[in-house]
Amino acid sequence: MQEEKVILVNENGKKIGLMPKMEAHEKAVLHRAFSVFIFNDKNQLLLQQRALDKYHSPGLWTNTCCSHQR
Secondary structure: OOOOOOEOOOOOEEEEEEEEEEHHHHHOOOOOOOOOOOEEOOEEEEEEEEEOOOOOOOOOOEEEEEEEEO
C-alpha cells in the first residue's frame, strides 16, 4: 500500500509540495486538511474523545470527522 501524502501549503494556502502524512504531523508542517462539525437543532456540537493510543493528540476531545485532501 502506498504511503499517504498530504498537500503542503504556505501561509496563503498556496500548494508548495507533498509530504508523507506522518512526517508532516511530526514536523508540524502546514498542510491542507478538513473537518466536519455536526450540530443538532439545539446548536450542540457533537464531539468525541480520541483514543489514548493515537499517535496524534491522544485523549483529546475533538470533532468527529477530519481528514486530508488528496
